[in-house]
Amino acid sequence: MSAPAPVARARILIAEDESGIADTLCYVLRADGYEPVWCATAGEALAQFGARPPALAILDVGLPDMNGFELFRRLHELPGAEAVPMLFLTARSDEIDRVVGLELGADDYVAKPFSPRELVARVRTILRRSARADAAVPVPASAPAPASAPAAPPVFQVDGERRRIRYYGRALELSRYEYRLLALLVQRPGRVYTREELLDMVWDDHAQSLDRTVDAHVKTLRAKLKAVAPGVEAIRTLRGVGYALHEDLPPASARAPS
Incomplete structure (x- = not known):
């Protein structure tokens, strides 16, 4: 043996x-x-x-x-x-x-x-x-398109195995926490997350982090998203509450990445 x-x-x-x-x-x-x-x-x-x-x-x-x-x-x-x-x-x-x-x-x-x-x-x-x-970080799945119509390319494409996210067809260079944060927001567009919820769901030890940590990561995420689509506001801020992914982003088929 x-x-x-x-x-x-x-x-x-x-x-x-x-x-x-x-x-x-x-x-x-x-x-x-x-x-x-x-x-x-x-x-x-x-x-x-x-x-x-x-x-x-x-x-x-x-x-x-x-x-x-x-x-x-x-x-x-x-x-x-x-x-x-x-x-x-x-x-x-x-x-x-x-x-x-x-x-x-x-x-x-x-x-x-x-x-x-x-x-x-x-x-x-x-x-x-x-x-x-x-x-535990969920990977959003795209809903299947009707058989009678060709599937429109999604605005966000999340590859959970490679920890990669594409935005309007372009791969984003994300840090570990930027990936987790964006993957969470993409899962439920329109759902408002408080800073405390984001710290608890994204960060390994939220007790050691600060509300401004979330704000700093959202700021860098916005800059990276703006570099791909300057005219699109992908992440909404609800002052005094938290953040959400915009529900009505222009479809990828309707615009070319900048």
């Missing part, structure tokens, strides 16, 4: 220029069953991520060759990044830094000095919540 195949270890990318901290993180992550990959620079992290996206990335804000927030943005330009949770690690504990990190779409923010065991526990929690949340 052949031996069972070894279970794959989740790969954790660490972008940290302090070798002592990196060594400690690698040790505790490896002891917890993960496969840590240490990169001392942002350039190395981009190369490693591009070659094989990890299960999770830990990014130090104060890297020698690039600010950690900029590294986060650059990573999200790479294929597969929308499915990778990211955690900021920094010596700065100012609230503004934490807000910037979370509004960018990071899953957590840990200030130095920190407990390595606590950080590993956060990694474990983020991965568990991420798996549950990705499975």
